Amino acid sequence: MSPSDAFTRFRKSMSIGYDQWHDGVGYDLEAFAAMTPAEREEVAAEICAQANLDWRDMEVLRVHGGRASFDRLRTSLAGGGIEERAYAVAELLKTGRMPGSVPDFQLAHVLDDLTDLRGLTVALDAAREHGGPMCNGALMRGARDRPGVAFHFGGVACFLAGASEQPWGWDLRPMLLRLQAQDSPGTRAAAFAELCRAVRIDPDAIPPPGLGRGLEFPNGRRTSRSNP
Numbered sequence: 001m002s003p004s005d006a007f008t009r010f011r012k013s014m015s016i017g018y019d020q021w022h023d024g025v026g027y028d029l030e031a032f033a034a035m036t037p038a039e040r041e042e043v044a045a046e047i048c049a050q051a052n053l054d055w056r057d058m059e060v061l062r063v064h065g066g067r068a069s070f071d072r073l074r075t076s077l078a079g080g081g082i083e084e085r086a087y088a089v090a091e092l093l094k095t096g097r098m099p100g101s102v103p104d105f106q107l108a109h110v111l112d113d114l115t116d117l118r119g120l121t122v123a124l125d126a127a128r129e130h131g132g133p134m135c136n137g138a139l140m141r142g143a144r145d146r147p148g149v150a151f152h153f154g155g156v157a158c159f160l161a162g163a164s165e166q167p168w169g170w171d172l173r174p175m176l177l178r179l180q181a182q183d184s185p186g187t188r189a190a191a192f193a194e195l196c197r198a199v200r201i202d203p204d205a206i207p208p209p210g211l212g213r214g215l216e217f218p219n220g221r222r223t224s225r226s227n228p
């Protein structure tokens with residue numbers, strides 16, 4: 001049987017050149033949805049068999065929605081590089097198949113391992129939408145301990161704590177910029193103390209990673225995960 005027109009369009013969209021890569025153009029998900037069930041299964045199986053996935057591959061697996069696709073996303077979350085893990089948790093959240101506090105735990109693990117810009121934006125966007133006490137703790141640890149992400153983590157912490165109307169607002173920028181002072185521990189320590197006052201927590205209350213304890217912001221916003 002000849003492939004459908006939708007299958008041909010989708011296959012063409014998988015040829016990512018520099019312009020598509022640079023502009024963040026994904027695969028043609030409309031064409032994927034219009035393919036026959038057998039064609040969708042074929043593509044999903046091919047993607048599942050890949051050693052590493054990028055965000056475009058993960059979007060397809062999420063749209064496909066089969067058990068093998070879901071399990072492959074979980075494999076990326078458990079054992080991929082940090083950027084792959086960040087995109088995997090974001091796509092898994094979109095499936096609506098991560099129950100209870102699982103999203104908060106999984107996001108916190110990813111946040112605790114972020115040291116630079118790889119996967120940063122997608123992980124922080126997910127934390128703003130779905131995070132909870134575990135993510136709060138991870139954000140504060142990152143702001144305190146890792147200058148490479150401290151500016152970004154501190155901004156999202158302030159937003160989730162209700163200390164600002166938007167992350168990285170202009171009123172926060174002087175303090176956030178001092179958090180990333182690589183060569184000045186004293187400057188960083190003073191900025192972190194200011195951050196703790198802004199989010200109204202005792203710095204000694206920030207739990208170490210891996211203990212299964214979170215951190216509540218007294219005036220924190222309710223995320224979609226915490227909404228009834």
